[in-house]
Amino acid sequence: xxxxxxxxxxxxxxxxxxxxxxxxxxxxxxxxxxxxxxxxxxxxxxxxxxxxxxxxxxxxxxxxxxxxxxxxxxxxxxxxxxxxxxxxxxxxxxxxxxxxxxxxxxxxxxxxxxxxxxxxxxxxxxxxxxxxxxxxxxxxxxxxxxxxxxxxxxxxxxxxxxxxxxxxxxxxxxxxxxxxxxxxxxxxxxxxx
Numbered sequence: 535x536x537x538x539x540x541x542x543x544x545x546x547x548x549x550x551x552x553x554x555x556x557x558x559x560x561x562x563x564x565x566x567x568x569x570x571x572x573x574x575x576x577x578x579x580x581x582x583x584x585x586x587x588x589x590x591x592x593x594x595x596x597x598x599x600x601x602x603x604x605x606x607x608x609x610x611x612x613x614x615x616x617x618x619x620x621x622x623x624x625x626x627x628x629x630x631x632x633x634x635x636x637x638x639x640x641x642x643x644x645x646x647x648x649x650x651x652x653x654x655x656x657x658x659x660x661x662x663x664x665x666x667x668x669x670x671x672x673x674x675x676x677x678x679x680x681x682x683x684x685x686x687x688x689x690x691x692x693x694x695x696x697x698x699x700x701x702x703x704x705x706x707x708x709x710x711x712x713x714x715x716x717x718x719x720x721x722x723x724x725x726x727x
Contacts, residue, residue, distance in 0.1 A: 571596050588612075595620050605630075619644045628654070643668050652678070667692045676702070695719050 565582045578593040587608050593601040599620050605613035611630035619625050623646040628639040634657030641650040647670050652663035658681030665674040671694055676687040682705030689697045695717060701710030714723045 633657075657681075681705075691717055693717065 563584060565584065566579055567582070568579045569577045571577045573596065575596060575598060576594050577596070578591065581590045581592075583589065589606045591602075591604045591606065595601050597620065599622060600618050602615065602617040604611060604615040607613070610633035612632065614629045615626075616624055617626040621644060623644060624640075624642050625644075626639070626641050628635055629637045631637075635654035636656070638653050639651070640648060643649050645668065647668055648666050649668075650663070650665045652659050653661045659678035660680070661678060663674075663676050663678055664672060667673050669692060671692050672690055673692070674687065674689045676683055677685040679685075683702040684704065685702060687698075687700045687702055691697050696715050696719065698715065699713040701708045703709070709726075711724050711726060713721060716722045
């Protein structure tokens with residue numbers, strides 16, 4: 535039997551198994567599966583909604599606090615998700631579409647202060663992006679196009695003073711100049727990439 539025939543039969547068997555599993559679970563409503571740590575505490579649970587082929591995953595720290603909530607549809611990440619620190623503050627807040635990050639994404643420090651904000655399209659960063667110091671002061675602002683840095687990137691000292699400016703094209707420093715500034719705001723150096 536040649537490799538193409540074996541691959542076809544293997545793929546067909548996989549489809550039949552998926553079909554049987556899917557068909558056997560239709561119409562039974564909601565089902566919850568749980569996993570536990572060795573100490574008996576809940577580690578995670580998956581809540582299946584069989585009619586819609588959707589499920590909700592919840593994971594917990596060993597100490598019992600919620601670690602994350604994620605939605606799935608047809609076995610792929612789909613919809614909003616949140617990850618948490620042990621103290622209950624949100625660590626990440628975003629969304630998935632067809633298994634890829636999509637839309638606004640925010641990451642936070644354990645204190646609850648915003649660490650990063652950007653947007654995704656088809657799993658790639660797109661548009662403006664901002665990163666912050668733990669104090670809340672803006673650290674870096676940049677732009678993405680098709681997942682790569684594009685345009686002017688600016689970084690700042692925690693005091694708010696401009697630290698550097700670099701122009702990017704398709705993810706690489708472009709033909710422009712790199713400017714570095716001192717804490718006093720004075721231009722210290724200019725160089726070509």
